[in-house]
Amino acid sequence: MPNSLRFATPLFCLLLACCQGCGTKPAEVDLSVLADLEKELAQGPAGATAAEPTSLSTRKQQRTLDLEKDALKLGFIKLTDCAPIVIAKEKGFFGDEGLQVEVIAQPNWQTLLDNVISGELDGAHMLSGQPIAATIGIGKQEDIFTAFTMDLNGNAVTVSNAIWEQMQENEPRLKQPRPEHPISADSLRPIVEDMLAAGQKLQMGMVFPVSTHNYELRYWLAASGINPGMYSPSDIAGRTDAQVELSVTPPPMMPATLEAGNIQGYCVGEPWNQQAVAKGIGVPVTTNYDIWKNNPEKVFGVSKRWSDENPNTHVAVVKALIRAGQWLDAVDPSGDLVNREEAARILSRPDYVGADFAVIKNSMTGHFYFQKSDKRAMPDFNVFYKHHCTYPWYSDGVWFLTQMRRWGQIAEPKPAQWYEETARKVYKPEVYLKAARILADQGLIQEADVPWETDGYKPPTDEFIDGVTYDGRKPLEYLKAHQIGNQD
């Protein structure tokens, strides 16, 4: 036996040598020719020959972008709104750009962001709040860009059957197979108060501290005078003064956690609300379409470093995503979405969203079950292209910043100008417009599909559940208009 140890050393050396030897090297370019170029330069200025190339060749240059990187890894979370990335791969839109894209499921939002920061992923499906939070340093600081909004709407608030019954007791109007919408949290308030009087707090789940879901759930509760609690540097769980305690639960665990009784309700994206209905463990009471009509939901995020190193690749990816959004929202002359069933079929593959086709189909084809007896048409439940939704609006960024300030995640008051500057740091319409310009020139999208002339702010809107007007240019006025939360 000891003999074998003597063999081991040379064997190990051999192995090392192998490792050294088999590193593949790209074909070396002879750099000495550059010296000739220097000589050429010494002979005098190029003069008149340095004219602009003719228009013919510029057009040809644009046809294929000069990609810095053509094999990409994009991350996503198993939610139906990752659809643009998946569709761009499966329907060959990435392929048309000359990109070979691997689409990799991530276990949770934190790991996804970490992987984008570490360079393990080139880009990812992100919560709208994530690029902003990372850029201003809530959690890990890293500059993240977004040049593409993936979708609008798509979330819902679900409560357990027991809470739903009590809400019906409090509000007899809800006691019918198809109650009138929107349902506010007014009928929830007596329950919260009763529980507080008994020394308990209602527990609800959301998916991430800077998620759309957190802000929507807080908005819905606060609109009915329920305090969902404040964040502060010493309270990163956001429970100071809370009447309802919110906690982070990964989306797939929401139904199980609800059934186990650890939470009494949650706000999450699809398919997890439809699952609650399908399994009979909860009732979706409101969608985020009712909380804020056509609210921005997910974005496509990349790190600033990556975008700086691969500007053309970034444009190419956004091009493919825009086409995927267009494909997802394609309608026939009668206005029915034509590609959604196929999209649901693709998304139900185990390496993508992986839930049952029937469950994904519900919301993707524009329907939503509020109860088993209450199926409603919601054509705008998921919007991937309409309403200029893929454009990276500064006003969306400002809204998330106002919510971070409102709930104390941004600890100090900021001037209005700061909101605009920060939004400009994160949202990159210039990349989007470059991609859109090429697509429009190629005739792949309509000129009217892109807001070419916008200053990046959507018109003011009051389509919120509490009717407060939001104007992205006046963040401080918006903060003042609310009763609960920071007002400056």
Add this chain to the structure above:
Amino acid sequence: MKYTLIKAIDVAGLNFLTPVVLLCYGEEPAKQLREIGRYIVLPLLAVAVAVGVWVLVAERIQTKSGKLPNPAQTWSAASAIWTFHLREEDKADAYLAEGSNRAQMLDETEARLAKLEAAAGIIESKLSSSQADASAAVDAKQSPAEARVAKATAEITRARSRREEALLRLAQKLPAGSPEGKEQLVGYVRAHEAKKQLEREELKALRDQLAAQQAGAKPEVERWTRLQSSVAEEQQYLAKKADLLAGANRAARLDREKAQLTEAEQELLAATGADALAAARRVERAEGRIASVAQSAYAQPATLPFQTKRSVLCVFCGFLLGSAIAIPIGILCGLSKTVMAMATPFIALLKPVSPIVWLPVALIIVSGFIPDPDKNPLVQKLWALPWMGDYKINPAFIASAITVALCSLWATMTNTALGVASVDKDHLNVARVLRLGFWDRLFKIVLPSALPLMFAGLRISLGVGWMVLIAAELLSSSEGIGKFVWDQFNNGASDSFAKMVVVVFEVGVVGLLLDRVMIVFQRLVSFDGAPAAI
């Protein structure tokens, strides 16, 4: 021959085969049959009983968040995993197909697609007719049940309002004061509320019954839906494959790029001045694209067979790393009581630390050394390795391997120390008499006699490492079995739990094989042929 076979069986630790071999040679048939009965037939019976229990239990455990899959569902989940793997491999092949082979594959794919198209139409009509039948059947049962619920609701509402009325009348009759009367009133209200609660429960039970009836099994509909699903999935796969054989094929892409290059070269010949420079740039770029397309491969998603191989690679990396740390330290501890005393607090402190704690620490350290994996020279070198390169070793992989090492090295370390410390004193005395140097004494006396215990430790370490790895992969999302399990949990599809049960068996089988390999090693180094525990 017989003895070689028996020896081989013994070394491999497959002792239950020995009576079979002996029986074949006709040695003491009665005794061998008894042995076979005990070591082969009875275990098989136990397995059969376990499967039976599984079937029974699976039928009973059906919660709202899912149900325990039975063996049949598990089997079909396993074949679904395998089908998915085969399809992805097929797509990867399609991307690389060239020439006549490509044309032939394309023809076959399109023929199959046409066939499926026809089948899908038939299934659609069957499905809708069976759905109509099922809903008619439900309606027939439904309306009386609905009527029952409505009647009960009406009755309860009426009773409730009658009671409310009576209470009001009673209250009106009572004058001010009269504590006894008021006491009675409160009693009535209390009873009324309790009754209300009972009624609510009664109604709820009725409604649940109704809902259960609605949701009742519709085997015919389910059968067609399943068929429709599998046809639609195959269609989708074939459509993608056809695309990969036609426009998106590598050869086709190369042809397109080459055509562009030729065009650019012609333009370059004709052009002058700034146009010539622009054309030269285009030529250079086209050449670059051709090079990258020629090297490209279909971006294949990780499938379970790939993930399993990657997990095994990861566990061996971690195991080797752990052993490289544990064996030298173990030897030192065994040789010297002083070193042992110095090492004891560290061993005692670090041994019980959970992988859940080690993993984030390892991740932070690794990503500190490898900030950008795409550009890191070490990672690049690993990717270029002939065989390991396919597994794309990344920081998550390295962190998982380190976690495995940190959790598994303790068994090896303590066993090595014990083995080295318990070397026969006589042997050491002989060494002293022969005036052997330190290294000779180590390699000729100490290690050979410590080897059996060391290997026992290594075997435990490998087992622990395999258990730890699954958890580490799950947390770090390093592509592997652990990630597969977490992805399935996240999917929450109707067959997700069945797929997870498949993984239970897979992990068990791989762990068993690893253990067997270590047993073989352990027996090879044991002088006395001491039987290793099973």
